[in-house]
Amino acid sequence: MTDALGMMAGLRVTDALLDAPLDISMTVDGATVAAGVRPRYLLSDFLREQAGVGGVHVACGHGVCGACTVAVDGTPVRACLMLAVQADGAVVQTVASLSELEGDTAPGKDGLTRLQAAFRQHHALQCGYCTPGLLVSTALFLSEHKAQGRPCPGRAEILDHLNGHLCRCTGYANIIAAIESVLA
Ligand code: FES
Numbered sequence: 542m543t544d545a546l547g548m549m550a551g552l553r554v555t556d557a558l559l560d561a562p563l564d565i566s567m568t569v570d571g572a573t574v575a576a577g578v579r580p581r582y583l584l585s586d587f588l589r590e591q592a593g594v595g596g597v598h599v600a601c602g603h604g605v606c607g608a609c610t611v612a613v614d615g616t617p618v619r620a621c622l623m624l625a626v627q628a629d630g631a632v633v634q635t636v637a638s639l640s641e642l643e644g645d646t647a648p649g650k651d652g653l654t655r656l657q658a659a660f661r662q663h664h665a666l667q668c669g670y671c672t673p674g675l676l677v678s679t680a681l682f683l684s685e686h687k688a689q690g691r692p693c694p695g696r697a698e699i700l701d702h703l704n705g706h707l708c709r710c711t712g713y714a715n716i717i718a719a720i721e722s723v724l725a
């Protein structure tokens with residue numbers, strides 16, 4: 542009986558700890574965003590609700606589809622799988638920072654980055670729900686190859702990269718064509 546009561550008390554303490562807000566702050570697309578959040582609060586919710594970034598899309602919510610991909614300290618992350626408190630102090634870049642992620646100092650006409658223009662030209666999106674995450678992770682994918690001195694990844698590498706993204710409407714042929722069209 543005593544043990545059972547002890548376990549219940551322990552559970553109450555755990556629940557209280559899980560619900561106690563923690564003050565965190567991070568840089569989101571160049572602006573500092575601070576808030577008190579529960580430890581279980583997801584980074585995707587923080588970005589949408591606290592930072593007001595509508596370009597972070599949540600589809601599966603389970604780390605499968607890639608729609609919520611953002612850059613955290615330069616690394617692609619599924620925001621639906623990361624707790625906001627884990628990103629405390631980090632630099633987070635969403636699709637709103639796409640020109641920086643692409644290393645594009647001068648976006649083209651219409652204000653589109655090279656990848657955005659290529660997606661439009663090749664009809665690589667339809668509903669657009671998967672697109673922000675796809676653009677962010679593709680920009681990181683291409684800049685990683687550039688940093689390695691391999692600015693033109695081959696078809697197999699592009700297909701491997703796209704493994705992490707589900708597009709329910711356009712199909713992948715146009716997405717591949719768009720990505721290949723921006724290779725130097
Ligand atoms: S919403 Fe995050 S991976 Fe699908």
Ligand code: FES
Binds near residue numbers: 672709711
């Ligand atoms: S364009 Fe609709 S899910 Fe990809």
